[in-house]
Amino acid sequence: MKSHAKVVVIGGGVVGCSVLFHLARHGWTDVVLLERDELTSGSTWHAAGGMHTINGDPNVAKLQKYTISLYKEIEELSGQATGVHLTGGVLLAATEARLDWLRGVVSKGRYLGIDLEVISAKEAAELMPLIDPSKFVGAVRNKEDGHLDPSGVTHAYAKAARKLGAEVERFTKVEDIVRRPDGLWRVITNKGDVIAEHVVNAGGLWAREVGRMVGLELPVLAMEHMYLITEDMPEVADWNKKTGTEIIHAVDFDGELYLRQERGGMLMGTYEKANKVWSEFQTPWNFGHELLEPDIDRIAPSLEVGFRHFPAFQKTGIKQIINGPFTFAPDGNPLVGPVRGLPGFWVACGVMAGFSQGGGVGLALSNWMIEGDPGADIWAMDVARYGDWATMAYTNAKVRENYSRRFSIRFPNEELPAGRPLKTTPLYDTLAARGAQWGVSYGLEVPLWYAPDGVRDEFSWRRSTDFEHVAKEVAAVRNGVGLSEISNFAKYKVTGDGAAGWLDRIFACKLPKRGRMTLAPMLKDDGRLIGDFTLANVDAEWFVAGSGIAEQYHMRWFEAHLPKDGSVRIEALGQKLTGLAIAGPKAREVLAKVTRADVSNKAFPFMAVARMDIGMAPCLVGRVSYTGDLGYEIWVAPEYQRAAYQALLAAGEEFGIGLFGSRALNALRLEKNYGSWAREYRPIYGPVEAGLDRFVAYGKDTDFIGKEAALAERREGGTLRLRAFIVDAVDADVIGDEAIWHDGVVRGWVTSGGYAHNSKKSVAMGYVPKEIADRPDGFEIEILGQRHAARIQAAPLFDANFERMRG
Numbered sequence: 001m002k003s004h005a006k007v008v009v010i011g012g013g014v015v016g017c018s019v020l021f022h023l024a025r026h027g028w029t030d031v032v033l034l035e036r037d038e039l040t041s042g043s044t045w046h047a048a049g050g051m052h053t054i055n056g057d058p059n060v061a062k063l064q065k066y067t068i069s070l071y072k073e074i075e076e077l078s079g080q081a082t083g084v085h086l087t088g089g090v091l092l093a094a095t096e097a098r099l100d101w102l103r104g105v106v107s108k109g110r111y112l113g114i115d116l117e118v119i120s121a122k123e124a125a126e127l128m129p130l131i132d133p134s135k136f137v138g139a140v141r142n143k144e145d146g147h148l149d150p151s152g153v154t155h156a157y158a159k160a161a162r163k164l165g166a167e168v169e170r171f172t173k174v175e176d177i178v179r180r181p182d183g184l185w186r187v188i189t190n191k192g193d194v195i196a197e198h199v200v201n202a203g204g205l206w207a208r209e210v211g212r213m214v215g216l217e218l219p220v221l222a223m224e225h226m227y228l229i230t231e232d233m234p235e236v237a238d239w240n241k242k243t244g245t246e247i248i249h250a251v252d253f254d255g256e257l258y259l260r261q262e263r264g265g266m267l268m269g270t271y272e273k274a275n276k277v278w279s280e281f282q283t284p285w286n287f288g289h290e291l292l293e294p295d296i297d298r299i300a301p302s303l304e305v306g307f308r309h310f311p312a313f314q315k316t317g318i319k320q321i322i323n324g325p326f327t328f329a330p331d332g333n334p335l336v337g338p339v340r341g342l343p344g345f346w347v348a349c350g351v352m353a354g355f356s357q358g359g360g361v362g363l364a365l366s367n368w369m370i371e372g373d374p375g376a377d378i379w380a381m382d383v384a385r386y387g388d389w390a391t392m393a394y395t396n397a398k399v400r401e402n403y404s405r406r407f408s409i410r411f412p413n414e415e416l417p418a419g420r421p422l423k424t425t426p427l428y429d430t431l432a433a434r435g436a437q438w439g440v441s442y443g444l445e446v447p448l449w450y451a452p453d454g455v456r457d458e459f460s461w462r463r464s465t466d467f468e469h470v471a472k473e474v475a476a477v478r479n480g481v482g483l484s485e486i487s488n489f490a491k492y493k494v495t496g497d498g499a500a501g502w503l504d505r506i507f508a509c510k511l512p513k514r515g516r517m518t519l520a521p522m523l524k525d526d527g528r529l530i531g532d533f534t535l536a537n538v539d540a541e542w543f544v545a546g547s548g549i550a551e552q553y554h555m556r557w558f559e560a561h562l563p564k565d566g567s568v569r570i571e572a573l574g575q576k577l578t579g580l581a582i583a584g585p586k587a588r589e590v591l592a593k594v595t596r597a598d599v600s601n602k603a604f605p606f607m608a609v610a611r612m613d614i615g616m617a618p619c620l621v622g623r624v625s626y627t628g629d630l631g632y633e634i635w636v637a638p639e640y641q642r643a644a645y646q647a648l649l650a651a652g653e654e655f656g657i658g659l660f661g662s663r664a665l666n667a668l669r670l671e672k673n674y675g676s677w678a679r680e681y682r683p684i685y686g687p688v689e690a691g692l693d694r695f696v697a698y699g700k701d702t703d704f705i706g707k708e709a710a711l712a713e714r715r716e717g718g719t720l721r722l723r724a725f726i727v728d729a730v731d732a733d734v735i736g737d738e739a740i741w742h743d744g745v746v747r748g749w750v751t752s753g754g755y756a757h758n759s760k761k762s763v764a765m766g767y768v769p770k771e772i773a774d775r776p777d778g779f780e781i782e783i784l785g786q787r788h789a790a791r792i793q794a795a796p797l798f799d800a801n802f803e804r805m806r807g
C-alpha cells in the first residue's frame with residue numbers, strides 16, 4: 001500500500017468506487033480507495049438494483065439521469081458487466097391527488113430532457129400486465145427506468161478507476177484519521193498509515209463512525225429495508241414469451257411499493273410505515289455480508305395492497321425475503337461536499353439510491369475537489385444544508401418520517417411534523433396563541449400564516465384554506481402596517497482591522513458608507529452567484545444578513561476565504577440575534593412612536609441603518625423591507641425580542657397593525673419581482689442572468705472574487721434571464737420547477753411563484769433563454785399538467801417607481 005496519496009477514499013461501496021472512478025477520469029490518479037473487507041461490504045451488495053431518473057429536486061434528477069447514462073461507459077472501460085436492463089417503467093397513481101403530483105413530475109421532465117408521458121391506467125396495464133387497472137386513475141411512463149447488478153456496477157467502477165491509474169486496497173480498515181500540523185491527513189489503517197491531502201468519507205453504513213474519527217456527527221441513520229422475491233410466475237413467463245421483453249418496472253406510490261421482474265418471478269419492495277431503525281447509535285464493525293432477520297408482519301399491510309393492485313401475486317409463493325440496512329439523511333437526499341472547518345475532508349454518504357445517484361455524486365464531488373466547484377447545482381445534496389442542530393435524535397425522528405413517507409405525496413402547503421419544534425424564538429408561544437401556523441427553516445420554527453380558531457391548512461395542490469387569511473395579512477401591510485418575525489434570516493458579524501478590505505473582495509458590491517446598507521451579491525470564481533446578502537456598515541463593525549437555510553453553506557465559503565493572519569473575524573449569530581419586521585405605509589409612524597431616534601425620511605432614508613431603542617429594547621434597525629414597501633428590519637437580542645414586539649404591537653394598534661407570516665411575505669415580494677436565495681438565486685446563474693448585475697460594482701478597483709468572469713458575463717450577456725410572469729391561473733398557482741413554454745416548445749423553468757393578493761395576480765418567476773426573454777407574448781406556464789397563458793411582467797406590479805419604498 002502506498003504511504004502517500006493525493007486522495008484517500010474510504011469505502012468500497014458503489015459510492016466510494018464511483019468517487020474513485022470520477023477522480024481518476026478527471027485526471028487525479030494518485031488516489032487510493034481503502035475498503036475494510038471485499039468491495040460492496042456495506043449496503044451495496046444486497047440492493048434491489050433499481051434505478052430511476054425522477055427525483056423531487058430537478059438538479060438531483062439531472063444527476064440521476066447522468067448516473068444511468070454512465071453505465072455503458074464504465075462497462076466498456078472496465079470490461080466488467082453491469083447487468084443493466086433498461087426496461088422502462090410506469091409510475092402509478094391510485095388517486096387524483098397523486099396524478100396531479102405526477103403531472104408536475106412530467107412538467108419538470110420536459111426541461112430536464114427526461115422523456116415522461118401521462119397515460120391511462122388501462123394503457124399502463126397494457127405495458128405492465130400484472131396491474132389491475134381498476135385500482136388506478138392514471139400513470140406516467142418513464143422509458144429510463146431499469147435495474148442492474150449492484151456488485152457488477154461497483155466492480156465496474158473500481159476496475160475502470162484502476163485502468164485509469166487509481167488504486168484499490170481491500171481488507172484495509174481505516175481505524176483513525178488525524179489532521180497533522182501541516183494540514184495533511186494521516187489516515188491510520190490496520191496495514192499502516194497513508195498521508196493524504198484529501199480524505200473522502202464514503203463509509204456508507206459506517207459513515208457516522210468515520211465522521212466521528214474527525215469529530216463530526218453526521219446526520220445519517222440506517223433503516224432496515226425489505227423486498228421479497230417470488231417463485232416463478234406463469235404470467236411473467238407468458239409475457240416474456242409473448243413480447244420477447246421483460247416485465248417493466250412499476251412504482252405504486254399509493255401502495256408504497258416498487259416492483260420489477262427478477263428471473264422468472266417478481267421482486268416487490270416496500271417502504272413500510274412501521275419501519276425500524278438499524279444500529280441507532282453505533283454500526284458494528286463486524287457487520288459484513290449478512291442479512292437481517294425478515295419481519296413479514298411489518299410489511300404485511302403494504303403487501304396486502306400489493307396483492308390487490310397486482311392480483312397475480314395472490315397465486316404465487318414467496319421464495320425469499322431480503323432485509324438489509326441502508327442509510328438516509330433526514331430529508332432522504334445524499335450528504336455530499338467539503339465539510340466546514342475541516343479543509344480537505346469531504347463526504348459522500350447518506351446515499352439512499354446509490355444506483356440512481358452514485359454516478360452523479362461521484363461526478364459532483366470530483367469536480368468540486370479538482371475544480372473547486374461541483375459544476376452543477378447540488379444544493380439539495382450539499383452536506384452544508386444541515387448544521388449542528390441536526391442532532392442524532394433529530395436525525396432519528398426525521399429519517400423515520402422520511403422513510404415512512406418515501407412514496408407519500410407532500411403537498412406544497414404541507415409541513416412535516418417529526419423532529420419539531422426544535423429551535424424556537426422567545427415569541428413562539430405568543431405567536432402560537434395568535435394562531436401562527438408553523439413552517440420550519442434550518443431547524444427554526446417560522447410563522448407561515450395566522451389562522452382563526454378552527455381553521456387549518458387543508459393540504460392541496462390548489463389554493464386552500466389559508467388563501468383568504470393570507471390575503472388579509474397582505475392587505476394589512478399594503479393598507480396600513482404589518483408585523484412579522486424574521487429571525488430565520490442568517491445574521492453575521494464581521495470585525496477586525498481587515499474587515500472592510502476582506503468584504504470588498506468577497507462581495508461584488510460597493511461597500512456602504514457608515515450608517516448605510518447595500519445589497520451584496522457574492523460570486524464564485526466562475527462569476528456565478530454564491531450568495532446574496534444585505535451588508536450594513538454599523539459603527540465599528542459590519543453586519544450581514546442573508547438566507548437562513550444557507551448559514552452553514554455560506555460560513556463554509558466565508559471561512560475558506562478568510563485571511564490567515566487573523567485580521568478578520570466572522571461570526572454566524574444564529575439565534576443570538578432575533579428579528580422583527582414592520583412594513584406598510586404606516587410603518588414609519590409606528591416606529592416613530594416607540595423610539596427617540598429621528599426616523600423621518602430625511603434623517604433615516606431608505607437603506608439607512610442605526611442602533612436605536614424600541615421601547616426599552618436595544619435594537620439594530622435597517623430601513624429595508626423584503627415586502628418592497630416602506631418598512632424596517634429590526635434586529636434584537638432574544639432576551640429583548642418580546643419587549644420590542646410588544647412595543648411595536650401596542651404602537652401599531654391605532655393603525656390596525658396585523659401580523660403576517662412568510663406566505664404573505666411571499667405574496668408581497670412577488671409583486672416586486674424580488675427573488676430569493678435557493679430559488680431565483682442559485683450557484684448556476686450569473687448576476688446578469690439573475691438581474692442582480694445592478695448591485696455589482698464592476699468598476700471598483702478591488703479584484704473581488706469572480707470579477708473577471710462577471711465582466712465576461714456582462715460583455716457576453718450570459719445565456720438565461722430571470723423573468724416574472726403573470727399567469728392566467730385559475731385555482732392553482734405555480735409552486736416551482738414547472739415548465740415554461742414559448743411558442744409551443746418548453747424553453748425554461750419556474751423557480752417560484754404564488755398568488756400576489758394585493759395585485760390579485762398569479763405570479764411565477766423563472767428562467768428563460770435570453771433570446772426570448774423580452775418577447776411580449778407566446779409564453780405558457782404549465783400547472784398541474786395544464787398550460788396557462790403567461791405574460792412577462794417587466795415592471796413590478798407594486799410600487800414600480802419606488803415611491804412607497806423610498807418615500
Ligand SMILES: Cc1cc2nc3c(=O)[nH]c(=O)nc-3n(C[C@H](O)[C@H](O)[C@H](O)COP(=O)(O)OP(=O)(O)OC[C@H]3O[C@@H](n4cnc5c(N)ncnc54)[C@H](O)[C@@H]3O)c2cc1C
Pocket residue numbers: 010011012013014015016034035036037038039040041042043044045046047048049050051172173174175202203204205206207210225226227322323324325326348349350351352353354355356357
Ligand atoms: C434491501 C435494500 C434494497 C435496496 N435497493 C436499492 C435499489 O433498488 N436501488 C438503489 O439505488 N439503491 C438501493 N438500495 C440502497 C443502496 O444499497 C445504497 O444506496 C448504496 O449501497 C450506498 O452505497 P455506499 O457506497 O454509500 O455504502 P455502502 O455500500 O455501505 O459501502 C460502504 C463501504 O465502506 C466500507 N467502509 C466503511 N468504513 C470503513 C473503514 N473505516 N475503513 C475501510 N472501509 C470502510 C464498508 O466496508 C463498505 O464496503 C437498497 C438497499 C437495501 C438495503
